[in-house]
Amino acid sequence: MEINNRDNNRPHYINPYLGGVLLGLLVIITVYITGRGLGASGAVKSAVVTTAEAITPAHAESNPYMSKFTGGDHSPMYNWLVFESLGIFFGGLLSGILFGRLKKIRIEKSPKITNKTRLIAALTGGILFGIGSQFGRGCSSGAALSGSSTFSLGGVIVMLVLFGTGYAIAWMFKKLWI
Amino acid sequence: MGPLIPNGVITGDWDFVIALIIGIIFGFLLESSGFSSSRNIVGVFYGYNFVVLRVFFTAVIVAMVGLLYFDYFGWLDLDKIFILPTYLTPMIVGSVIMGFGFVLGGFCPGTSYTAIAIGKLDALVFTVGLFIGIFIFSETFPLFQDFYYSGYLGNVTLTDVTGIPAAWFAFAFTIIALASFWITMVIEKRVRKNITEYKF
Numbered sequence: 001m002e003i004n005n006r007d008n009n010r011p012h013y014i015n016p017y018l019g020g021v022l023l024g025l026l027v028i029i030t031v032y033i034t035g036r037g038l039g040a041s042g043a044v045k046s047a048v049v050t051t052a053e054a055i056t057p058a059h060a061e062s063n064p065y066m067s068k069f070t071g072g073d074h075s076p077m078y079n080w081l082v083f084e085s086l087g088i089f090f091g092g093l094l095s096g097i098l099f100g101r102l103k104k105i106r107i108e109k110s111p112k113i114t115n116k117t118r119l120i121a122a123l124t125g126g127i128l129f130g131i132g133s134q135f136g137r138g139c140s141s142g143a144a145l146s147g148s149s150t151f152s153l154g155g156v157i158v159m160l161v162l163f164g165t166g167y168a169i170a171w172m173f174k175k176l177w178i
Numbered sequence: 179m180g181p182l183i184p185n186g187v188i189t190g191d192w193d194f195v196i197a198l199i200i201g202i203i204f205g206f207l208l209e210s211s212g213f214s215s216s217r218n219i220v221g222v223f224y225g226y227n228f229v230v231l232r233v234f235f236t237a238v239i240v241a242m243v244g245l246l247y248f249d250y251f252g253w254l255d256l257d258k259i260f261i262l263p264t265y266l267t268p269m270i271v272g273s274v275i276m277g278f279g280f281v282l283g284g285f286c287p288g289t290s291y292t293a294i295a296i297g298k299l300d301a302l303v304f305t306v307g308l309f310i311g312i313f314i315f316s317e318t319f320p321l322f323q324d325f326y327y328s329g330y331l332g333n334v335t336l337t338d339v340t341g342i343p344a345a346w347f348a349f350a351f352t353i354i355a356l357a358s359f360w361i362t363m364v365i366e367k368r369v370r371k372n373i374t375e376y377k378f
Binding site for chain 2: 010011013014016017019020021022023024025026027028029030031032033034035036037038040041043044045047048049052063064065066078080081083084085086087088089090091092093094095096098099101102103104105106107108109110118119121122123124125126127128129130131132133134135136137138139140141142143144145146147148149150151152153154155156157158160161162163164165166167168169170172173174176177178
């Protein structure tokens with residue numbers, strides 16, 4: 001028998017198909033207004049370049065990857081994706097408040113592992129994802145979602161390989177989650 | 179006639195306000211769908227929670243069909259929009275690495291921002307990892323610079339490469355999505371029989 005999920009312990013989420021429809025509409029609107037899709041990893045890249053510029057400007061200028069984004073009359077943080085990503089944070093905050101998920105600082109993990117293990121995995125995962133996103137020219141939002149929606153070959157490739165890899169290797173890390 | 183900003187219908191000064199608003203809506207949709215929880219996200223790989231697949235596939239088919247209709251009605255010039263460029267080999271390699279990062283970290287950049295917003299420390303650590311990873315990439319860039327630019331096919335669409343009109347891809351993707359919705363519903367029911375907690 002199906003247990004009603006809306007008891008006090010289980011968080012309330014909107015219907016995923018509704019979320020998907022609204023997200024699809026958002027992609028359409030975004031492309032219609034800006035000519036580009038959504039994104040997320042680009043903001044972190046801007047943060048890296050900005051930090052490097054602030055601490056060691058000469059080094060940032062001479063770095064062949066970062067130098068593409070340095071210089072000019074305004075900070076690398078003054079770009080579309082940074083403001084959009086700020087918005088993602090605030091949108092998440094708004095939703096969290098509305099649905100009662102804004103709580104004290106916590107770590108989410110399987111009960112089978114320690115907090116330390118989870119944080120090490122999160123850090124490692126982030127580092128890998130950061131590296132991968134540069135080769136991939138985007139992450140799941142920019143490359144996979146927006147890229148596929150606009151029929152980009154690269155976008156579809158990223159989507160298939162990213163999730164395909166996830167499926168192929170998930171069994172190795174099952175203990176982190178359940 | 180869209181796209182509005184590149185066509186000058188909306189001036190560039192509004193750029194960042196629009197970016198912020200779009201981001202807020204994006205973040206709200208992600209969080210309210212359950213993407214602020216790493217255990218919800220990775221559920222797609224273990225079969226106990228397919229929210230990622232449902233939201234993602236629905237969004238793609240809605241966007242694909244919507245963009246085609248916008249083009250058909252003459253509201254949007256699909257030739258003027260940004261198409262993510264294809265660098266075949268580095269993108270495949272990058273996606274494999276991202277796949278590992280996804281399963282280990284339980285997040286991707288966008289979802290980690292929403293999770294930070296509601297207090298998830300593991301999301302914050304993940305984002306710090308993103309920062310470090312991109313920094314490492316930048317510093318070691320000269321070692322694989324040629325590889326990074328290899329396999330360049332241009333800003334090609336599926337139609338450019340196959341000659342098949344975009345509408346057929348939208349159609350095929352819709353069928354695949356609908357089939358996967360049904361199959362994953364069956365899988366989810368079966369997997370959830372054996373565990374007590376599956377929505378976080």
